[in-house]
Amino acid sequence: MRVKFTNLYKLVPKKKEILVKINSLIKNSKFVGGEEVANFEKNFSKFTGSKYCTTVGNGTDALEIAVKSLNLKKNSEIIVPANTWISTAEAVVNNGMKLVFCDINLEDYTICIKDLKKKINKKTKAIIAVHLYGNPANMIEIKKIIKNKKIKIIEDCAQAHGTKIKKKHVGSFGDVGTFSFFPGKNLGGFGDGGAIITNSKSIFNYCKRAKDHGALKKYDHQFSGRNSRLDTIQSAVLNIKLKSYNKVISLRNKLSKIYFKKLKKINGIKVFETKKNNTYSFHQFVIKTKKRNKLRSYLLNKKIDTMIHYPYMLNELKFFPNAKLNNCKRLGDQILSLPISEEHTAKEIEYVSNKIIDFFNKKK
Template structure:
């Protein structure tokens, strides 16, 4: 039994026939960059999230970078970011010359600990990048209240939480700016790199739209120092097709999440993920806390069960941040040594989940 970690192969079988038809249309109009499908996708994404504006980008990383640039964040500024996340969340802060201030996460949902934010705000703080990890968001009501009090911006890194909700509002529409990724393994993914920026503020929208195309206001007129950060038309076609089945897939993910937990709940030495109050999750990555994590990882690999570790090293331990004073983040440190992610998707079967649960049971029983 070969288990697909993200279920992409099964999803592709469902949409490939319609995609081929859509690709035929692309080959007729031949607008491979910023073609009509880009505008159609941006409208649908904005409507889906409830945001006024959406700007598609070449990647989730570029979406974050453009957002920071649009807010004028630069050398001497500080941006608060959780210590347990993908490198992009903090890398972009350094890229604009600002300083990342790392904050610990909560053990309950792996997201930024909202209660620690105030302690790290200084006169140099210009923004908070709050990462919505593994499919659910932190409490943006709390984060936004803090930000309002100190007059700083909030950016949601929603690379792993597109279509999740917090207090009934969609991820990507919870703060000043929401950024997501359409990397192939995401809940809504394309066939390459891709991303998007969401905002309800017209000035931010207009600035990001210029920045995405070298800072161009009209052809060969450049008002800003920007990037080449456009989404390809072909990727927009893929995303438009996948949007049609997204709600159905999220329901399947929710059902599978409940089943998975049922199969795993009696296994000692592991802790299962929980959906926090006022949240709905898209369960993008099924992550557990496990004793003897590295041994379990190797054991499952030998049993041909694909597993992953997101993330084995905290951000403040990365070489590129070695000159930044390290804050104490004990929960992040512990989790980086204990978390392991199991195969999960809308298309994982009961048989596959049972097999994984049985093998984990066997490991701890041996």
């Protein structure tokens, strides 16, 4: 059996409806802005339970604009977990802020609360919590830690559409939340895309202008911004996909149960831990094993694709500040992302699990 990591073509639902919609937008020359964008923003803010949403060109811009929206003094310290996609850290340095790396925990790979407490000092002005792999960072604890301190929170939800803590969507715990609609994300468009959500009117007003040259309408520039708009066609595609997105979450949850059941028993593998009050979106299903490379080759031989998120921790990249982080040490050599998506069948996930079991049985 051949098991692909993802099949982006198969992941496109309602192909006919999407084609009809794109055709009508082309016929009416609706390419930038308009009703589709406004509707998607309205629908996505409803989906996330946030007061405001503005779409942007990609998740990286969403983060950069979000950092800017906090209006911090240059060189303010911003804490970022070291296991994340590079954009989270880029948003800090590209804004002239000081990047401080924090360790992650080995239970669900999100920011380590113990290390976070150590990293906070008088110069700390913001924390970017990343809901990596669709696992919610512990927002309740993070909010407790910063209580009575002037520290802002950005939530990077690029991998966490539909992830919740006590039924509250991530991105709405802090000051501002950011999303990516890159095609490989759980809710992905037909190209790059992103969004910013917030309950703060002033942050929303800033972001809405910042992504469109500092203007709300043509020639109404109030400051120097940038061009980072979500295209009309992307908004239309995402609007259609969002309607059935809850089904995506439930299918991914169903498949994850197979992995949990089969892999939990294997000595030599650590499967991440879930908490009862959380809703997981299973963007990735990540296991940790010292035999990662051998297991990966074994699976490839059995025609099973896997990926690594990520093969390096950001503190290991030369151009970022160095940091000694115990849990992150050699983590990039031990983690492995297994195939999971709403288009995978239970049979495929069982096959992958059984091959992993075979690998560890043979090694004993």
